[in-house]
Amino acid sequence: MHFVSLYKPFSFKRCASNIEAQNLTRVSEFHLLLLSEESNLQLILFGLFLSMYLVTVLGNLLIILAISSDSQLHTPMYFFLSNLSLTDICFISSMVPKMIVNIQTHSTVISYVGCLTQMSLFLIFGCMDDMLLTVMAYDRFVAICHPLHYSVIMNPHLCVFLVLMSFLVSILDSLLHNLIPLKFPYFKDVEISNFFCDPSQVLNLICSGAFTNNILMCFVAVFFGFLPITGIFFSYYKIVSSVLRIPSSDGKYKAFSTCGSHLSVVCLFYGTGFGVYLSSAVSQSPKNGALASVVYTVITPMLNPFIYSLRNRDIKNTVRRLYRTV
Template sequence: MESGNDTQISEFFLLGFSEEQEQQPLVFGLFLSMYLITVFGNLLLILAVSSDSHLHTPMYFFLANLSFVDICFTSTTIPKMLWNIQTQSKVITYAGCITQMYFFTLFAVLDVFLLSVMAYDRYVAICHPLNYMVFMNPLLCGLLVMASWIMCILNSLLQSLMMLRLSFCTHLHIPHFFCELNEMVQLACSDTFLNNLVMYFAAVLLGGGAFAGILYSYSKIVSSIRGISSAQGKYKAFSTCASHLSVVCLFYCTMLGVYLSSAAPQSSHASAIASVMYTVVTPMLNPFIYSLRNRDIKRALKRIVRVPVIPGPIVPGLKKCP
């Protein structure tokens, strides 16, 4: 195949994790199980939030949106990989690859934005508890989510349009289980300077900006918690954001590990395996992290399965941030 644009390219080949046929049933069963747990776990969390009027608050509104995005996030990659294993084919069409890359980028960045918005929500709840419902009113919550969607859609559209301008050579094997933006740019045989410039600029602007917002929110939260005199008060204050902090650390640490490991060209398959952590494992664990330490979620889930519950204690007010 000669170099050319998108009209001459018909398909790519996703190499996945293993070339050995005897390992394919194990890989299929493992990823099918994780995918089903992710979908049903996040759907159950959305059902719990929507069915319990006590959970119709900004924090759980953002949590339900995060669960929906996590379902979409894993659904952009895992079903295609399972289909390829089942049919013993590694082929993905050019249009399918661009589409998968678009939605993967969209939901990955949207995950980052929602985590940042949730950090701001925890900042207001802990640092300004008396004015929480004034600041985090339904209009602002809706605008924050809508703005996140708009920015992520525009970013994904820009990245996809930039990809369409590239020409590809005969080597169309992607050492991954999905069409990842950086991997596709590396396969191009035309000049990729502008693509790399746009890609890294968007990563710094969007990802770095969202992470800076998370760091700022938690610096204020820590400052507020340190001002609480009693140890019990500090514990209760920290417990309100412990689940979110756990998810942030898990998501960012695994993503950072993936891109650090991808710096070495010889470790492309290792990078693919490492990317499973933030593309599959993190969305799968999110419902458990938020429900295991959250009495409100537990209460809603027990109501769904008709288990009687005992009302939990009320968390006292917290000191305002300096």
């Protein structure tokens, strides 16, 4: 969902060739893109995004509450799911509230510090989503391929360690991206062609050494993008190989059903990310690119609770019990 948009090719070559002609200054604020200039449509967008934000937050909070209140759900799979829900809340909260305020006030201004802070939070929680989905794929791999050793391998200490490592890796990703704007705080423009401080948009506004930046971005793309995807694909390759060796069809269905929700979220996560990347590459309109970004920044976190609640019998039963006790 998120990582693909971070590694769009930057126009450092064009920037370097015109650096002497540019009037580069230290900026105190940036201007974001409004999805619509029409006042009537802005009111509709305000209500729409506010509703989606509330649904996302409440849905993920319900998942966390259901898991924490039911001792039967205190397993590694649901521990990772509760952390994924918390990450989705933080991820959408890093962008949508500011967008809602901008729509309401008809303002596009965000301060320099606010922009870098938003970009940092976007990277931390976007990368955290990526890391947690990889960890959850590993959890399903151990559960299906090594069921007799599952409780020993996926012990509480390892689960906590994997979540902490995911968080630390996400912070490292954010720090590496922020090295460039902090080292070269001079920008050729203050217009960001998106409704939030998209890292690729912000980095495109910086004039700095192309070679160093490209090396850094390639390292970040491989380490934080290619490796997690490879881990997920490898886990599911081993899972499918193990399931196909199960003789009974009921056993195959039961094994695949434990992966259904996670696989759906993975497909949604990466499918929307690649879709946004391809659509932005085809369309040169900034507004079309911003509208495409809404899919992976707003809609995907909103759908995750529905995927896990509708496809997971344990979650549905716990939610029903919580509803009856209210």
